[in-house]
Structure formats: C-alpha cells, structure tokens
Amino acid sequence: MRKPWLWAAIALQVLVLAVMMGINLFTLQTGVAVRLKTEPRDPFDPLRGAYVHLQPAIARLDAALFPGDVRTLNSGDTVYVTLHPDQPYWRAVAVGRERPRFWPDEVAVRAQVQYVDTYQDRGIFLRYSFQDFFTTDERARKLELQRTGVDMEIRVDRFGNGALEKVYVDGEPLNWQ
Amino acid sequence: MAEKDVPQYRRGWLEQLPGELTRWEQSGLISNEQAGAIRALYPVPERSGSRLTRFLTVMAVILIGLGVVLFVAAHWEEMDRWLKVTLLLVAMLGSYGSGWWLSYGRGSYPKVGRALILLGCLIYGADIFLIAQIFHLSAHWPNGLLLWSLGTLAVAWAAHDELPLTLAALLLGIWTASEQGDFGRLNGWYLLLNFGLVLPLVWRLRSRWALGLTALGTGLWWLVGTLEAQGHDVPGVAMVAVGLLGLALWGIAVYGAGAAMPRWGSLSLRLAGSLMALIGLFVLSFGDLLKNANLREAPLSVWPRLAAGVLLALALAGAYLLARRQRWEGIGAALVALAASSIWFLPGNAWAALPTNLALLAAIGGLLIVGIRTRSSLLLAAALVGFGADVIGRYFDFFWATLDRSLFFLAGGLLLLAVGALLERQGRRLARDWEVMEDA
Numbered sequence: 001m002r003k004p005w006l007w008a009a010i011a012l013q014v015l016v017l018a019v020m021m022g023i024n025l026f027t028l029q030t031g032v033a034v035r036l037k038t039e040p041r042d043p044f045d046p047l048r049g050a051y052v053h054l055q056p057a058i059a060r061l062d063a064a065l066f067p068g069d070v071r072t073l074n075s076g077d078t079v080y081v082t083l084h085p086d087q088p089y090w091r092a093v094a095v096g097r098e099r100p101r102f103w104p105d106e107v108a109v110r111a112q113v114q115y116v117d118t119y120q121d122r123g124i125f126l127r128y129s130f131q132d133f134f135t136t137d138e139r140a141r142k143l144e145l146q147r148t149g150v151d152m153e154i155r156v157d158r159f160g161n162g163a164l165e166k167v168y169v170d171g172e173p174l175n176w177q
Numbered sequence: 178m179a180e181k182d183v184p185q186y187r188r189g190w191l192e193q194l195p196g197e198l199t200r201w202e203q204s205g206l207i208s209n210e211q212a213g214a215i216r217a218l219y220p221v222p223e224r225s226g227s228r229l230t231r232f233l234t235v236m237a238v239i240l241i242g243l244g245v246v247l248f249v250a251a252h253w254e255e256m257d258r259w260l261k262v263t264l265l266l267v268a269m270l271g272s273y274g275s276g277w278w279l280s281y282g283r284g285s286y287p288k289v290g291r292a293l294i295l296l297g298c299l300i301y302g303a304d305i306f307l308i309a310q311i312f313h314l315s316a317h318w319p320n321g322l323l324l325w326s327l328g329t330l331a332v333a334w335a336a337h338d339e340l341p342l343t344l345a346a347l348l349l350g351i352w353t354a355s356e357q358g359d360f361g362r363l364n365g366w367y368l369l370l371n372f373g374l375v376l377p378l379v380w381r382l383r384s385r386w387a388l389g390l391t392a393l394g395t396g397l398w399w400l401v402g403t404l405e406a407q408g409h410d411v412p413g414v415a416m417v418a419v420g421l422l423g424l425a426l427w428g429i430a431v432y433g434a435g436a437a438m439p440r441w442g443s444l445s446l447r448l449a450g451s452l453m454a455l456i457g458l459f460v461l462s463f464g465d466l467l468k469n470a471n472l473r474e475a476p477l478s479v480w481p482r483l484a485a486g487v488l489l490a491l492a493l494a495g496a497y498l499l500a501r502r503q504r505w506e507g508i509g510a511a512l513v514a515l516a517a518s519s520i521w522f523l524p525g526n527a528w529a530a531l532p533t534n535l536a537l538l539a540a541i542g543g544l545l546i547v548g549i550r551t552r553s554s555l556l557l558a559a560a561l562v563g564f565g566a567d568v569i570g571r572y573f574d575f576f577w578a579t580l581d582r583s584l585f586f587l588a589g590g591l592l593l594l595a596v597g598a599l600l601e602r603q604g605r606r607l608a609r610d611w612e613v614m615e616d617a
Contacts, residue, residue, distance in 0.1 A: 003281050006294075009331035010273050013301050014266070016324055017308055021262070024312045051310075076360060112317070132315035136254055164313045 027163040031155030032107050034083055034090045034162075038152050040133075040143045051134040052143045054152050054167070058083070058092045059131070061124045063116070065095045070116055070124060077113040080160055081126065082106055089151070095124065099160055110160035130154045130164040143169070194219055217383060234292035235340070242299040258311055265304045273297035280336075295340040298329040302348070319359070322352040330374055339384040346375055346387040350394030357401040367398050389445035392431045396453045399488075400424045403481070418461065418470035419481045422517055425457025426488035429514050433495020436502045448555050450495075451544050455563040458517060458537040462567070463574050464527030471525025482521075489518050509543045512536075537567060 036056040058081060063070040066079075073079070082094040082102050094100060099108050111126040130152070135143075143150060146169060153166040167174045198212045207215075245268050253261070272293050280290030302325040308314075309321065326348035333342035353367035371391055379387045403420030432450025435443045461467065492514035500507020516536035523529040541563045548557035 003277070003336050005335035006273075006277060006281075006332065009328070009335035010270070010297070012331050013269070013328040016328060017266070017301075017304055020305070020308055020314065021312060024314060076362070129314065129316050133313055134310040 023161060024163050027157040027161045028155050028165055031157040031161070031163065033153055033165070034085075034107060034109075034156055035088065035151060035153050037089045038150050039148075040146060040150050051132050052140045054131050054133055054150070054164075056128065056131070056152060057089065059126050059128070060122070061092050061095055061126065063118075063121070063123050065092060066124060067094075067096060071118055073113050073116050073124065075113055075115050079111055079113060079126070080108045081111055082108050083156070095126075107156040108160050109154075109156045109162045128162055130162045133164060133167055139174075191219055213381075230288055231292075234289050235295065238292045238296035239299070242296050242303070245300065245303075261311055262308065265300070265307055269297055269300040269304055272300055291336075291338055291340055294332065294336060294338065295344065298332055298341045298344055301325065301328055317360075319352055319355040322348055322355060326352055327370075330370075330378075334374075334378055337378075337382060339382050339387065342375070342378055342382060342384050343386045343390065346371075346379075346390040346394065349375065350390060350397055353394065353398050354401055357398070357405050361405045363402055364398070368395070371395065383439075383441040385442055385445040388442050389449040392446060392449040393453065396424050396427045396431075396449075399427060406481075414466065414469045415472055415475035415477060416481065418467060418472055418520065419477070419485060421457045421460050422520065423457075423485055423488045425454045425461065425517050426485070426492040426514055428453030428455070428457060429510050430488070430491035430495040433492070433498045433507075433510060436495075436506075437498045444553060444555065447547075447553075448559065451540075451556065451559050454513070454540055455537070455544075455559065455566075458513075458533055458540055459563070459566055459570060461517065461520065461533040462530055462537050462570065464530040465574075467520055467523075467529040467533070468525055468527050470520075472521050473523060474525055485518070485521070489514060506543065506547065509539060513540050513543075537563075541567065 036058060038054040038056045041053040041055060061081070066073065077097070079095050079097055080099050081092050082096075082100050083090040084093045084103075084106050093106070095111075102108055109128065111128050114125040114127050116124050133143075133152075149170040151168040152164060153168070154162045155165050156162050195216065198207070198215060201207045202209060202212045256264075276290045276293030276295075276297060278290070279286040279293065284290075305321045305325055309316075326345050329341045329348060330345040332338070333345055349367060349370060353364050356362045356364045356367075371394065375387065375391055378384075379391060400420045400423070403416050403423065406416050428450045430450070431446050432454060435446030435450060438446055493511055496507045496511035496514060498507070499510050513536045516532040516539075519532045520529055523532070541560050544556055544560035544563070547553075548555075548560055
C-alpha cells in the first residue's frame, strides 16, 4: 500500500505553516503603520529561545476607556483597542469587546485581557500578538538594560491583526533578518 | 507474543505470512481490512534483533532531529529569513519523502522509513515554533502544541502508524496541561480529541504506548483542572484533595479496564492505572493535607461531588471487570476505591488519613502479588517504588508522630520479609522464567 493519504496529511502541515506566515505577511503588507513607546523585558523560554518582551504603553489601559463595568472582563477575553495618531506615538482612546467603528485615521488592534486590577485600580492589563521580539541572547540583554528609548513600529490590518515591523533604539532602527 | 510461546512448527509459517498477505492484497484476493484482521490474529513474534533495530532507528531520528534544530539555531542570525524558511521546509519534506520511499515506495527498509516519517513529525513541530520566531509571532503559545499534535495525528491516521500516534498522544497531554495550568481553562476539547480521534486509531493499530499515554493524559486533565478550579470562593486545599481522589479512582478504573482488554493493551492500562492510583493515594495519605482539606465541611458546589461520584462508579466498574478474571483482585480494588472515597465523610483531623494509608498499603501489596503472578517486571517495579515512597513519606509525615514510628517500620519490614518468603518459594521457577525473558 502506497498510503496516498499520507501526502494529504503532509500538505495539511505545510498549509498550517503557510497560513502562519501568510497572516503575518498580509498584515505587514496591507496594515497601517503605528508607532508605540515600549519598555523591554528579557525573559527566556525553553521552547521558544531567547527573546525580548516589548511592553508597549498601550499594554495597560485606564479602566475608564471601557464602556460598562470593567469587572465583566475576564482573563483571556478578546478585546479591540482603538488607537488614534498622535506625536510622537499613537495613543489608545477606547477599548471594547467588538471591533468598533472609528474615524478614518484611527485603527483598532486586537488584544487579549491578562487581568483587570479593580483592587488598586491600576486598570486593564492586555497582551498583544506583536510583543515578543526574538533575537540573540546578547542583544536581548542589551535591550533589557536599555529600558528607555526603545520604540516599536507595528502594522495593523483591517481585521485588527497586529504585526511587529521595526524596533527602534534611540531613534535608530534595529537590523534583523 | 513472546517467542517462547510460539509453537515450533508454526514459527516459519508466521514469518512468511506477512509477505503472503501483501501479495494477496495486491492481487485483490483480500481487502486491506481483512489483511489487518489476519495480521492481528497471527502476530509475528518479534525477534530481539528486530526490537534493537527499531530502538536504534528511533534514537537515531531523535538525534538527527535535535542536530538539525541545533545546527540551524547556531547559524540563525546569519541567515536570511526566507533561507531559514526554505531550510525548515526542505528538512521536513525531505524526511517525509525519504521515509515514504523506504516504507511504501521501494519498501526495502520499512523500519527506517517509519522512523524517518516520525522525524518529519518532529521537524514539523520545530518548524511551528521556529517560524513563530522568524516572524516574531507571539500568539497564545499552547496553540503551537495543538497544531503540532493535530498535524502529527493526521499523519498517524494517513499512514496507520503507531509512532506518530504515540507522539500525538504525548503532545496532546502536554497541550492540555499548558492550557489548563497556564491559562486556567477547563479544556473539554482535550477529551473530545482523545476519545474522538486518538482512541479509535489506538484500537485499530493496537498501540499500547499510545493507549497508556491517553489514559495518563486523561488523569492529568482531571488533576490539573481541579487544581486550577481554586478561586476566591473555592477552597484550594479541598480541591487538591478532590483532584487527587479523582486521580486515584480514575487509576483504579483504568487498571480494571486493563483486565478486560486484549493482551496488547492489558499491561499498559494496568501500569498507567497503577501509577495514577499510587500517586493519588500516596499524597492523600498525609494527615495534614486531609486535616486542612476537611471535605466533610468544605463549602464545595455540587459539581466536584458529582464528578467524584462518577469516578467512584467507574472505579467500581473497573473492579467488577477485575473480579471476573480474579475475584480477590476485584474485591481488593473495590475496597481500595471505597476506602479512598471515605475522606468525604470523615472529620477534618489527621485520622482521616488512616483509610487512605491502609488503601495505599493494600494497593502496593496487591500490585506486588499481581506482578509476581504475571511475571511483569514493570508492575513489580511500580509496586516497589510505591513502597519505597510510602516508607519515606511516613517518616516525614507528622501524622505518624502520634504513633511510635518504629511500629510502622517494623510492620514494613515484616511485610518485606513476607514478600521475600513468597519470592523464595517461587524462586527457582521465577529465576528460570526471568532468564528466558532476558534471552528473548
């Protein structure tokens, strides 16, 4: 038996990998460029290797930006953050469960709720899909020590997907393959 | 089937049969299902050289897989993004292609071919995480494990191969532990995938390793799920006790199911079941845990109680299946399950651990006897490890401070003497049988 279905299963695996790349490339090609202020952190993941966790300023939002009772938000919930262009960085102006209607120069980017701090009222903590920058150990450590002067430029497409396009250190873009 | 069980006059015929079945299939005399049924009815006794070949080829592909990943990682920064992707895809497709050719195309090295297909599955998993790195994707990371296991399961179904099936069963277990442990999700999808996609193929391929891993994974799903169910309104220690009790009861149910299984699956279920039961009972044997858990008074909702009731019913069903083969074993398993479940009704003090301690000793003793009777070194090893852990645990358990600890060690020593006497009585016959098994 030559197992013809085996090639269908392998094609499925190749399709999975292609879709992973395709979604990211689509966002980079068609998305709006958004610049954000960040603070880098340097964790290590045995499965994923050395990387820098880029914490954008929009990772923590004021609870007042959410219409309704913020205690209804649970960890793992998907929300959309509306970003408005400002100088030098874009800022968050609203957050909600549905993709919002927004002004022509605004964008809405998808995020996942990590937790909501109602005790000390520190706001809504979010996680985005573009926060991890994979690099060498040495560069990751340097970036972590940098702490300030690190910015990221992302692309946000019409579906709310965000993709990391550039990382700037003191205004200069980092080179990566 | 061990070589020594095969009648001499059938050995050559059994070894010729697979080739003949392939010929009959190709000429349309029998269907693929009929060929599989005949092969299952007359398994060819595996020669020790064949087992060695399989072991070496699987170890070889694991080493090659690791080597590929490390080589790429060492030169990562120097490579262009698309060169990296090309390299990863070529490695994966090359492994699958050569594996298919050696197994099914030319068919001259089926074992090496199957090992290369397994390597392709391993490289597929590495590709998922490496592509996420290349494109700086930071989505919900357990999804990577899920995609890896589903892709591997697809290959297992398509190739009807035990090796990727076992890998898929292992990956699904790791996936559910990550989803539940890191993100606090119940993850009912795990049960759906296991019972809907994995178990049917396990049955068709008679894959004992995948069967054992699926049973263990289900126990892990239960345990992590109950541990994560703690919250502001749910008492943490009580849920830990519920989780461990459920694990022990599931273990007894799985062990009992092993008695009803055909020979190919019996040992793996017995082993998986005994491991889960011993672990659950061992942790529940500590008086301090049960004193703090105090299940009789704990403000638990109906769901944990209902779930524990269902698991007790499954454990008793398993005991019934055992009793049909060996009455004392079934009765013993039922008593162990009932003794463990008594923690729901006992007051919240250290004496609540007495039934679970007795249940643990009974389980260890029973496992020892079954291991000796069936000549299973794995079951014996599990029993001895359980006994060793129990002795060490009792030394540190403050509960036993209420009794003279020396009494416990005396009792343990007497038990070992009794086991030693039993072994000596069986000694000559056992030693001869172990020698035959080592030669095989």
